[in-house]
Amino acid sequence: MGHEAFTWASYIPFLKTLPPHVSNAIIVSIVLLIIVLLGYKQVKKMEDNIIPDEKFTFRNLVELLVEGINGFVKENMGENGPKFMLIIGTLAIFILFNNLSGLIPGFLPATDNVNTTFACSLTVFVLTHYYGLREHGLKYLRQFVFISDMMPWYANVILSILMCPIELISHIARPMSLGIRLFGNITGDHLVTAIFFALVPLLVPVIFMFLGLFVAFVQTFVFTLLSMVYFAGAVSHEGH
Numbered sequence: 001m002g003h004e005a006f007t008w009a010s011y012i013p014f015l016k017t018l019p020p021h022v023s024n025a026i027i028v029s030i031v032l033l034i035i036v037l038l039g040y041k042q043v044k045k046m047e048d049n050i051i052p053d054e055k056f057t058f059r060n061l062v063e064l065l066v067e068g069i070n071g072f073v074k075e076n077m078g079e080n081g082p083k084f085m086l087i088i089g090t091l092a093i094f095i096l097f098n099n100l101s102g103l104i105p106g107f108l109p110a111t112d113n114v115n116t117t118f119a120c121s122l123t124v125f126v127l128t129h130y131y132g133l134r135e136h137g138l139k140y141l142r143q144f145v146f147i148s149d150m151m152p153w154y155a156n157v158i159l160s161i162l163m164c165p166i167e168l169i170s171h172i173a174r175p176m177s178l179g180i181r182l183f184g185n186i187t188g189d190h191l192v193t194a195i196f197f198a199l200v201p202l203l204v205p206v207i208f209m210f211l212g213l214f215v216a217f218v219q220t221f222v223f224t225l226l227s228m229v230y231f232a233g234a235v236s237h238e239g240h
Helices: 020-046 058-101 114-144 153-199 204-235
Strands: none
Touching: 020 058, 020 114, 058 114, 058 204, 114 153, 114 204, 153 204
């Protein structure tokens, strides 16, 4: 019989029958929901008291997280940033907390499974073209063909026939690259940590856990940054 990894979800009746990545995603989502509710309470209190707390409190932590993501989105997307704050913030927090959960014994991060990473990347893919069509209408589809007023119509047709498959492949490759990159790095990091933990259970795995902490943040950063690039390109008026 195969040996299954221990998970805390196996002790929860309605989660133990689910695949590990699904049960962990549910647990992380519940934790995030609790944080959101507590954060909302803090925001309501801030309406009467805008002065930050002197000590490091939960309110300061929430402010730091939200302002950090908000500043990151605005810095990379400019005036279009606020439109995408919800989707970018949700993806960043969900992916980050799932990545970090893999550092806690008894948790198998949802991002360690290709189904989860592809679900996130396909969400970005679909929303990219949704926002692009909403912003430009059918003119958005011009990026898949070649149209130049300085060339005769037959030249445009020939070049469009050549360019269209290339553009389609490049767009289809986006969710694949996003999903595989996140899945591969998180899976590889946890596999290396598990191997060294089995070989040398004292001290050495701690080094790789710090490396895992670094990977968790970097992969979240890469995924959200590339998502912002795709969104920004879709709503940009240059080239449409």
